[in-house]
Amino acid sequence: MKKAFAESLLQLMENRKKQKGKEVYFMVGDLGYAAFEEIRKKYPRNFINAGISEQNMIGVASGFSLLGNDVFVYSIIPFLLYRTFEQIRNDICYHNLPVRLIGVGAGLAYSEAGSTHHPLEDLKVADSLPNLTILNPSDPKEVEIFMDKIKTVRGPVYMRLGKNNEPVLHSMHNEIEIGRALKLVEGDKILIVSTGILTRVALEVADMLNKEIPKSTEVLEIHTFKPFDKETLLSSSENKELIVTIEDNTGALYEKVTSAIAFTGKKSSLSFKFPDEFTHYAGTREHLFDSYGINTIKIYNKINEILK
Amino acid sequence: MENTQNLILVANKLRKELLIKHSVSKMSHIGSDFSALDIMISLYIDDILNANDHFILSKGHAALGLYAVLHEKEIISDELYSTLGKDGSVLGEHPIYGIEGIEVSTGSLGHGLSIAVGMALAKNRNNEQGHIYVLLSDGECQEGSTLEAMNFGARFKLNNITAIVDSNRWQAFDRTILPVEKIKEEFLTAGWETVTINGHDYKELHDALSKKAEVPLLILANTILGKGVKSMEDKLEWHYKSPSEKEVKHFVEEIL
Numbered sequence: 001m002k003k004a005f006a007e008s009l010l011q012l013m014e015n016r017k018k019q020k021g022k023e024v025y026f027m028v029g030d031l032g033y034a035a036f037e038e039i040r041k042k043y044p045r046n047f048i049n050a051g052i053s054e055q056n057m058i059g060v061a062s063g064f065s066l067l068g069n070d071v072f073v074y075s076i077i078p079f080l081l082y083r084t085f086e087q088i089r090n091d092i093c094y095h096n097l098p099v100r101l102i103g104v105g106a107g108l109a110y111s112e113a114g115s116t117h118h119p120l121e122d123l124k125v126a127d128s129l130p131n132l133t134i135l136n137p138s139d140p141k142e143v144e145i146f147m148d149k150i151k152t153v154r155g156p157v158y159m160r161l162g163k164n165n166e167p168v169l170h171s172m173h174n175e176i177e178i179g180r181a182l183k184l185v186e187g188d189k190i191l192i193v194s195t196g197i198l199t200r201v202a203l204e205v206a207d208m209l210n211k212e213i214p215k216s217t218e219v220l221e222i223h224t225f226k227p228f229d230k231e232t233l234l235s236s237s238e239n240k241e242l243i244v245t246i247e248d249n250t251g252a253l254y255e256k257v258t259s260a261i262a263f264t265g266k267k268s269s270l271s272f273k274f275p276d277e278f279t280h281y282a283g284t285r286e287h288l289f290d291s292y293g294i295n296t297i298k299i300y301n302k303i304n305e306i307l308k
Numbered sequence: 309m310e311n312t313q314n315l316i317l318v319a320n321k322l323r324k325e326l327l328i329k330h331s332v333s334k335m336s337h338i339g340s341d342f343s344a345l346d347i348m349i350s351l352y353i354d355d356i357l358n359a360n361d362h363f364i365l366s367k368g369h370a371a372l373g374l375y376a377v378l379h380e381k382e383i384i385s386d387e388l389y390s391t392l393g394k395d396g397s398v399l400g401e402h403p404i405y406g407i408e409g410i411e412v413s414t415g416s417l418g419h420g421l422s423i424a425v426g427m428a429l430a431k432n433r434n435n436e437q438g439h440i441y442v443l444l445s446d447g448e449c450q451e452g453s454t455l456e457a458m459n460f461g462a463r464f465k466l467n468n469i470t471a472i473v474d475s476n477r478w479q480a481f482d483r484t485i486l487p488v489e490k491i492k493e494e495f496l497t498a499g500w501e502t503v504t505i506n507g508h509d510y511k512e513l514h515d516a517l518s519k520k521a522e523v524p525l526l527i528l529a530n531t532i533l534g535k536g537v538k539s540m541e542d543k544l545e546w547h548y549k550s551p552s553e554k555e556v557k558h559f560v561e562e563i564l
Contacts, residue, residue: 023434038318045433051463056422056456063426069434086416091423094413095405273367282400285341291396 001161002104003139006035008147009072013043015058022070027061029054029075031104036074040304054079058099065097076110077103077119077160080127081133081284094278096131096155106136106160106196119160119256123252126158130277131150134225135159137171138199142223142292145176153178162197167202176226179224181232185210187218191235191240195253198246205246222253230260240270270306272299309514310354316510318353320563322345322376323536327559329372330550333393337402338443339534341373343476343507347443347529348377350513351458360438362427364382364412365443366420367474368402373400374410383409398532418451420444421471425461440469441517447479447492461524462499470517470525471500474507476533480547488528495526507531537562 013024019116026039027048040047050057054075073080080103092099103122110117127133133153137143143161150157157166169184176182184199185206194202199221205285209217220236222229237243243261247253263269272294289295293302323342330338342365345430351357366376375392388408391397392431398407402415414420424442431438450452461469475488492502492516501521505512507529516527533547537559551559 025430025433039384048429050460053453053456053460055418055453056425056460059419059422059453059457060426060429060460062424063428064430066423067427067434069430087419089411090416091419160431195420280404281396281398283395283397287395 001137001140001143001166002035002164003201004015005102005147005161006039008144010039010042012147013039013046022068024070025064026074027057027064027071027073028060029057029073029079031075054083055087059091061099062087062091062095065092065099066095069299070098072100072102074102074104076105076117077122081119081122081158085125088132092156093129093131098154099156100150101158102157103158103160103165104163106162107198108189109161109163110196112297120248121252122160123225123247123249124255127252127256131155132226133157133178135223136196136225137223138194138196138221139166142176145170146178146223149176149178160196164199167200169203176222176223179227179229181229181236182221182223183218183232184221185217185219185238187216189213189240190217190242190244191237192219192244192246193222193257194219194246195225196248198248202246214276222256223308225252225256228256228260233257233260234264269308270302272302294308309511312326312510314347315349315354317518318380319349319536320484322349322373322380323563324375324429324560326372327537327551327556329376329392331553331556333372334385334550335370335372335393336548336550337372337401338550339478339540339543340367340370340476341376342403342454342535342540342546343531343533344370344443345373345377346510346535347472347531348374349472350379350510350517351441352377354510354514356514356517357441358438360436362411362424362426362440364420364427364440365403365410366414366424367417367443367448368414368420370474371399371401371403371441374403378409381409397438399543407493407534412556417448418453420448421454421457422460424469424471425457425464425466428466430466431468432464432466438468439520441472442469443472443474446473446475446486446488446491447484449473449494450479450484450486455494458495458498458500463501465522466524467520467522470519471544472507472517472525472527472529475528476531476542478533478547480490481544486531492526492528497544500557501523502526502528504528504530 061073064071192202206217206219245254379389392399403410405413428440539548
């Protein structure tokens with residue numbers, strides 16, 4: 001996947017040069033040995049090694065983007081996303097800047113490196129940020145497709161990569177659209193929902209089950225974790241006897257799937273919470289809560305409305 | 309350079325205005341506004357900033373001071389300025405990008421210098437005109453990210469950035485940990501050029517802010533929290549309190 005990313009990025013830079021379009025800048029957090037040498041050699045002005053200082057790297061990317069430049073930022077996921085959380089929240093997501101954050105080492109990809117290098121909660125962490133699109137490709141092919149389509153996303157993107165040598169899962173026939181869950185296998189009893197690299201396992205399990213009972217198991221790949229395609233999930237989960245989730249995270253996918261399905265029964269439900277967006281106004285606390293519909297009278301009225 | 313006397317008149321007017329704005333809105337940080345105000349007056353009213361230049365208020369808590377200057381410069385409209393302190397106004401205690409004249413949302417310390425060196429390097433790599441000005445507090449030089457940005461700026465020998473440190477020697481609940489001499493030493497050692505000035509002297513501000521260096525430039529501006537109102541000067545409480553109506557009457561008289 002790393003290789004697919006490097007090649008796609010090089011291609012993007014070359015195309016931009018040819019079309020004399022906006023410059024593409026590529027920033028790394030002191031990484032890239034045996035991966036980005038060619039990019040650095042061909043485009044030294046577009047390659048920036050920010051050094052071992054990730055918080056600053058994100059701020060720098062924000063500065064580039066604020067002045068209208070296209071920026072890709074690359075590091076190992078915990079250093080890219082955790083160390084810099086506030087910079088990503090304020091300087092990128094709050095400003096809704098089209099900075100592309102590319103994280104490497106998803107899940108247990110850096111298995112030997114130990115827990116400091118194992119992002120097992122990054123989907124949850126990233127999901128908490130308004131305006132951020134989260135891409136979790138399952139194979140090198142999907143990385144290529146996302147690199148091609150990423151320009152259609154106007155705000156910030158976090159894309160998580162494994163390492164290298166992941167097998168290709170997608171055929172040319174798969175229509176991969178950012179924001180749309182992808183049905184890889186059809187079935188009517190069991191639904192396996194997967195995200196990222198473990199989609200390979202989902203396909204293998206489905207294959208075994210479908211050999212036993214043909215057309216029993218469906219596989220739905222959530223390659224865009226945010227925005228989450230609830231609609232496709234709900235239509236796939238309808239009338240299934242069992243729903244299975246597979247992920248290399250601590251329940252980020254499970255929680256998304258269960259919460260989407262939980263309120264599909266006949267019982268009405270209401271929730272009072274903040275929307276997934278930043279606040280943009282000042283004022284008294286009462287005023288702000290009121291604008292979100294969270295006060296005694298508004299909650300009381302809403303409940304009565306539903307019960308009518 | 310604009311006549312110093314004129315700049316002082318503007319400063320007095322804005323300080324009086326800010327006393328009322330803070331009093332009505334009950335917003336904090338008037339001490340920081342007064343500490344940073346002359347620097348921002350120099351940048352905007354003394355016309356240091358050119359069309360291609362950018363300004364980032366990294367110490368976002370001096371936002372009301374910035375609004376006052378932007379209003380004086382007619383960048384923020386009367387209509388918008390009049391919403392300050394009202395429910396639903398975009399003019400909060402910290403500035404938000406998208407407001408006329410404000411490009412970067414700040415409020416958490418230690419972010420502004422990174423964004424500024426990023427802008428400076430972007431301009432540099434794209435061969436674009438324009439200078440980046442960023443105003444920091446001395447306290448935020450304690451943030452590791454500020455020091456990361458300092459080293460980054462030096463590494464790329466950015467000659468199109470000026471960082472100004474509003475050195476009032478206060479953090480929010482104590483005197484700053486990193487003394488101003490130490491800040492100077494850090495930046496100097498990293499490869500920045502540094503100059504120390506009185507942050508309330510318009511002549512010194514003008515000279516330092518007009519200076520162009522071969523490497524990134526740091527201006528250490530010695531300032532006083534609450535500057536301009538004797539009863540408020542160098543008193544930590546004005547990081548928090550907003551003046552009462554009675555205090556406003558009394559403080560306005562102290563502004564000469």
